[in-house]
Amino acid sequence: MLERDIALLVALVAAAFTLIGYPLSRRFTSGGDVERRNRATAWAMLASGVAMILVAAVELVPSAIFSGFSTLEAVAWLLAGLLGYIIFDKVVDKFASSEARFKRSALTVAIALTLHNLPEGAAIVASEFAGVESAVATAASLALHNIPEGVAIALVALAAGFKPSMSALLVLVSALAEASGAFAFWAFNFEPDQRTTSIVVLVVAALMLAISLVELLPRAFRTLARDEMQTFNK
Structure with a gap:
């Protein structure tokens, strides 16, 4: 087996780690009474929100700047994306219920993380040029990184009211995106x-x-603020 083939194999394994997020999310939100499930979902949404902010701030934006973008240009694209989403969200909200809005947000989370995964698969195979050890190390770091991504996609989808089968499908599509990026480069x-x-x-x-x-x-804080078991908001 060529080193390039080994790089593809470890890239596919890393992509598969995204799937672990679904059973973990089901464990967080199943069993117990409705209040306990709501509390678990709220904390999970809080964790997912914080994790996505950290990934964006610590990984995504710096990677764009290091690739040759000026800081000003990167900030401009970032602000354009933020304003574009907020304007779109406000306009569509006038014609949608609160439940539909949350489902739309859940789909946007899945789409964003799926797009984010496409170049990650290619990155693993590309790193083989520095040696197969580099490809394995890159795959290992991305595999650990993929688990919370899968959890975020599934948890937000479940909290938005999607059926478990649909939540699992969204996680699968995200994993396949990373695998397809690796295969295309290979x-x-x-x-x-x-x-x-x-x-x-x-x-x-x-x-x-x-x-x-x-x-x-905001949704997580609103849910936790109504929870009598919490003390931080008393």
Whole structure:
């Protein structure tokens, strides 16, 4: 087996780790009474929101800047994505119920993380040029990174009222996106243009920040504020 084939294999394994997020999310939100499930879902949304903010701020935005974007240009794309989402959200809200809005946000989370996963698969195979050890190390770090991504997609979808089967499907699509990115680079030596990839990364970061700040964190705090078992808001 060639080193390039090994890189593809470990990339597929890393992508599969995204799927672990679904059973973990089901464990968080199943069993017990309705109040306990709501509390668990609220804390999970809080954790997912904070995690997405950290991923956007610590990983996505710096990666775009390091790829050659100026800080000003990166901030401009980020603000454009944030404003675009907020304007779209406000306009559509006039014609949608609160439940429909949350479902839309859940789908946006899934789409954002799925787009984010596409270049990650290619990155693992591409890192093989520095040696198979580099590919394995990259895959290992991304595999651990993929588990909370899968949890975030599934938890937000379940909290929005999607059926478990639909939540599982969204997680599967995200995992397949990373796998397809790896396969495309392996089979065709295809790598997206660096500037295009950076723009996509910044838009994804903007979506993650907007959804966390506009939807996930406020909803989590509202749920926890009504929970008599909590003490931080007394």
